[in-house]
Amino acid sequence: EAGVAQSPRYKIIEKRQSVAFWCNPISGHATLYWYQQILGQGPKLLIQFQNNGVVDDSQLPKDRFSAERLKGVDSTLKIQPAKLEDSAVYLCASSLGAGPSYEQYFGPGTRLTVT
Amino acid sequence: AQKVTQAQTEISVVEKEDVTLDCVYETRDTTYYLFWYKQPPSGELVFLIRRNSFDEQNEISGRYSWNFQKSTSSFNFTITASQVVDSAVYFCALAPISNFGNEKLTFGTGTRLTIIP
Numbered sequence: 001e002a003g004v005a006q007s008p009r010y011k012i013i014e015k016r017q018s019v020a021f022w023c024n025p026i027s028g029h030a031t032l033y034w035y036q037q038i039l040g041q042g043p044k045l046l047i048q049f050q051n052n053g054v055v056d057d058s059q060l061p062k063d064r065f066s067a068e069r070l071k072g073v074d075s076t077l078k079i080q081p082a083k084l085e086d087s088a089v090y091l092c093a094s095s096l097g098a099g100p101s102y103e104q105y106f107g108p109g110t111r112l113t114v115t
Numbered sequence: 116a117q118k119v120t121q122a123q124t125e126i127s128v129v130e131k132e133d134v135t136l137d138c139v140y141e142t143r144d145t146t147y148y149l150f151w152y153k154q155p156p157s158g159e160l161v162f163l164i165r166r167n168s169f170d171e172q173n174e175i176s177g178r179y180s181w182n183f184q185k186s187t188s189s190f191n192f193t194i195t196a197s198q199v200v201d202s203a204v205y206f207c208a209l210a211p212i213s214n215f216g217n218e219k220l221t222f223g224t225g226t227r228l229t230i231i232p
Contacts, residue, residue: 003159042119042206042222043160056217089158100148100210100218106160 002026004107006092012113018080021110025073025094031055032069033104034077035091043091049075050098082114117142119209121223128197129231136192136226138207149183149190150208150220160206166190167212194228202230 005024013019025032030051035043046065048055051072060067064083069075079086089109095102118141128134140149151163164174166183174181178195194201204225210218 041224042208043220044222045219048217048219056219091158091160093160098217099215100150100165100212100220103162103165104160104220105162109158111158 004092004094004105006090006107006110008110009108010111010113012115013082015084015114016081018078019082019112020079021077021090021092021112023075023077023092023107025075025092026105029094029096029105030072031095031098031102032075033093033095034067034075035093037089037091037109039088046077046090048098055098079112082112084114087112087114117144117209117211117221119207119221119223121205121207121226123226124224125227125229127229127231130199131196133193133195134197134228136194136205136207136228138190138192138223140188140190140207140209142209142211144211146212148210148212150206150210151181151190151192152206152208152222154204154206154225156203163192197228197230199230199232202228204228 032049034046037043046060047057047067049069067077089111091109093104093106095104120139147168149166152160180193182191204227206225207223208220210220
């Protein structure tokens with residue numbers, strides 16, 4: 001079974017530029033998560049999708065971050081414009097169902113450096 | 116509010132030694148899950164275990180064991196006879212149990228474990 005795929009693996013941009021990350025979850029997984037992991041910290045949930053609907057985006061900085069999951073499969077996370085403090089690893093995870101009783105499977109992450 | 120504290124930022128042990136990673140949590144929820152994840156250098160988080168607050172039995176899986184003590188709000192993780200492949204960052208996490216499906220995992224700051232050959 002293929003795991004969660006993410007691209008790119010690394011990205012370096014200047015502040016105020018835009019960037020987009022892509023995630024392909026495990027086939028059949030209805031729930032998709034985007035996490036932000038700042039160096040030296042644990043992952044923090046940015047947004048949770050159930051199929052193509054948003055379940056929780058309370059910690060997503062909506063003035064600059066946006067995410068979509070068209071057709072309930074792949075997802076894209078965008079930052080526009082980027083700030084220095086957005087430097088982090090962005091992790092995508094998926095699970096069969098919503099909630100912590102379902103195991104989350106994580107992708108390798110995209111490491112973003114904003115200069 | 117929920118909080119997970121992993122006071123050990125970094126630990127180094129010599130291969131074959133036993134090592135315990137500490138996790139202390141705070142929550143007002145009466146029912147909750149506790150987790151441990153491993154993050155190897157490749158970056159993805161690997162699920163190790165989930166325990167619910169109803170079950171305080173210790174668990175053993177091969178060289179791994181977990182000690183859950185509700186009285187001290189701790190969920191510690193022990194690796195017996197450590198190996199170089201155990202080198203990684205380990206995260207403890209907490210999530211409430213409810214029927215809504217939007218319960219967030221709250222992660223600790225992680226413990227970087229280095230096994231010296």
